[in-house]
Amino acid sequence: AQSVTQLGSHVSVSEGALVLLRCNYSSSVPPYLFWYVQYPNQGLQLLLKYTTGATLVKGINGFEAEFKKSETSFHLTKPSAHMSDAAEYFCAVSDLQNSGNTPLVFGKGTRLSVIA
Amino acid sequence: EPEVTQTPSHQVTQMGQEVILRCVPISNHLYFYWYRQILGQKVEFLVSFYNNEISEKSEIFDDQFSVERPDGSNFTLKIRSTKLEDSAMYFCASSPSRGYQPQHFGDGTRLSIL
Numbered sequence: 450a451q452s453v454t455q456l457g458s459h460v461s462v463s464e465g466a467l468v469l470l471r472c473n474y475s476s477s478v479p480p481y482l483f484w485y486v487q488y489p490n491q492g493l494q495l496l497l498k499y500t501t502g503a504t505l506v507k508g509i510n511g512f513e514a515e516f517k518k519s520e521t522s523f524h525l526t527k528p529s530a531h532m533s534d535a536a537e538y539f540c541a542v543s544d545l546q547n548s549g550n551t552p553l554v555f556g557k558g559t560r561l562s563v564i565a
Numbered sequence: 566e567p568e569v570t571q572t573p574s575h576q577v578t579q580m581g582q583e584v585i586l587r588c589v590p591i592s593n594h595l596y597f598y599w600y601r602q603i604l605g606q607k608v609e610f611l612v613s614f615y616n617n618e619i620s621e622k623s624e625i626f627d628d629q630f631s632v633e634r635p636d637g638s639n640f641t642l643k644i645r646s647t648k649l650e651d652s653a654m655y656f657c658a659s660s661p662s663r664g665y666q667p668q669h670f671g672d673g674t675r676l677s678i679l
């Protein structure tokens with residue numbers, strides 16, 4: 450069974466500092482990987498995705514993530530944090546082993562706080 | 566940009582009552598999903614729906630739950646005989662196709678069982 454591990458339930462960074470949110474997955478086949486962001490009282494918004502091709506993917510709001518198969522990781526980064534980045538971030542994985550609609554398996558989420 | 570819309574945003578129900586959560590997926594999407602997020606826990610898959618039938622469901626999705634697409638736009642989740650532990654945020658999602666196409670999520674319905 451697939452699983453997703455997000456190290457650190459809460460990460461706090463200073464405004465302008467590097468953001469690094471960690472995600473590791475377990476899957477028997479190369480999966481599709483996603484990062485979603487959840488602002489307070491809102492739904493899940495797609496930040497970026499990796500399916501095939503280039504392992505460094507860029508998303509919205511200056512975020513990017515790199516798929517490293519050897520490390521089974523898909524860490525999310527942003528060079529310079531902004532106050533508006535404060536939110537909950539979820540890493541998710543899906544694959545095509547299932548014959549159905551490939552439901553997403555989510556990590557527990559990481560709450561990002563940005564300090565002025 | 567098209568959105569997945571969910572109603573109501575907050576539902577308060579007495580334990581034992583039935584509740585219906587409603588979703589309008591993005592119009593050209595073919596795959597529909599329900600997920601839930603108990604407070605402080607991860608988002609969990611409940612069920613997926615395609616071509617007017619359930620294509621996959623998790624162990625959470627027992628006989629208490631049912632889904633329906635009663636018309637060409639709505640996608641509903643019915644919870645019969647609600648329990649306290651059903652209190653959670655319920656998210657609807659849709660996607661145009663399987664696999665690599667990302668799922669688009671609604672803002673959720675917060676269900677509170679008293």
